[in-house]
Amino acid sequence: MDFILIIGLGSIGERHLENLIYLGYSNIIIVSKSGNIPSKFSKFVVYQDCQKAITENSISHGFICTPTSNHLEDLTILLENNVSKIYVEKPISHTLSYLDDIGSLAGKCKRLVVGYDLHFDPGLLKIKELLNKNQLGKVFSINATVGQFLPDWRPNQDYLKGMSAKIDKGGGVLLDLVHEFDYLRWLVGKPKNIACIFQNNPSLAIETEDVADVLIHFEGNASGTIHLDYHQKKLVRNCMLTCEKGTIFWDLTKSEVKIIRYDQEDELFSYVGFERNQRYIDSVRAFLDDSKYDNRLTSFDEALVSLKMVVAAKESSISKQFIALN
Structure with missing residues (x-):
């Protein structure tokens, strides 16, 4: 029998395991360095x-759900052992080092995707549809904001001991909230130049950056901004696209997209009631579907662009200059 391997059983590993069970899979093996797993999963080999x-x-499929700093090591093991279908949690890594070695191995992999589940959010899919159909003309700018109070992210865990607080674990808002870099690339296209200012404020007592503001110039000449922080007491996640024929505003917390056209009545696309976990279920289902490749999935090469954006943003803040992405 072929097995699905889950490496790491933190919050995201546990989510994927529960979703796999929900989808009807039982041929699952868990890798946990501590060896301690919740009793509800005791039937699985660890x-x-x-x-x-x-x-x-x-092993037919591998899920990498370890801390960001361990992703490349775990991915290398899977690739060297010819595991043909691999799902890596985002981001790929916290560094661009060793990626050349990964690239030479990845060619043998039948399916290698990175877990950007926001591609399965109905709101962003609505925007993608509007842009693909060119309904509002050229995109002039795209402005994304995301913020949430770090101590509230995982209530059952001391945030000071978690990955987000540690530099060597790949923490900080730029990597933690890399979704924004990815979906701007997904919606608008490849980035050309990037600038950033990040902060490390003492109030949270963490090693990593807790606020960042990013400016991006895309190859199609659109501009973009991203604001990220660990301080909003209530989750804020939204995006505004200013286009030739109108404006699109997405608000994840309200589960809605507003489309404002110059020559038509405003349109409201609401998906209230859509459960966040459905994004994860849909992304795992798409990954496991051997009959076709779902374009909502994020390839390794696509995910590499968002990682390069983050690395360049950090370099920009330190050097105080624009960084070219090529």
């Missing part, structure tokens, strides 16, 4: 060593 799990079993 390994503490990834290589041993692969050596002793036939």
Whole structure:
């Protein structure tokens, strides 16, 4: 029997495991370095060593759900052992180092995707549809904002000990909230130049940046901004696109998209009642569907662009200059 391997059983690993069970899968093996897993998953075989799990079993699919700083190490193990279908949680890594080695191995992989589940959000899909149909003409600018109070992210965990607070774990708002970099690329196209200012304020007592503001120039000449922070007491996540024939405003917290056209009545697209977890279910279902490739999935090469954007943004803040992306 072929097995699905889940590496890491933190919050995202547990979510994927529960969704796989919901979708009817039971041929699952878990890798957890601590070896301690919730009792509700006691029926599954658990390994503490990834290589041993692969050596002793036939693995068809791998889910990498470890801290960001471990992604490339875990991905290398899966690729070297010819696991043909791999789902890596976003972002790919916290560094561009060692990616050349990954690239040479990845060619053998039948399906290698990165978990940008916002591609499965009905609001962003609505915007993607509008842009694909060119209903509002050329995009002049795109402005994204996201913020949430870090201590509230995972109420059952001390945020000071979590990945977000640690530089060596790949934490900080730029990597934690990399979704914004990815979906701007997805909607508008490849970035050309990037500038950034980030802050590390003492109020949260963390090592990583807690506020960042980014300016992007895209190849199609559109401009973009991203604001990210760990301080909003209520989740804020929205995006505004200023276009030739109108404006699009997406608000995730309200589950709605407003379309304001110059020559027509305003349109409201509401998807109130859509559960956040459905994005994860849909992305896992699409990944596991061997009959076709779902264009909502994010390829490794596409995800590499958003990682390069973050690395360039950090470099820009330190050097105080625009960084060219090529």
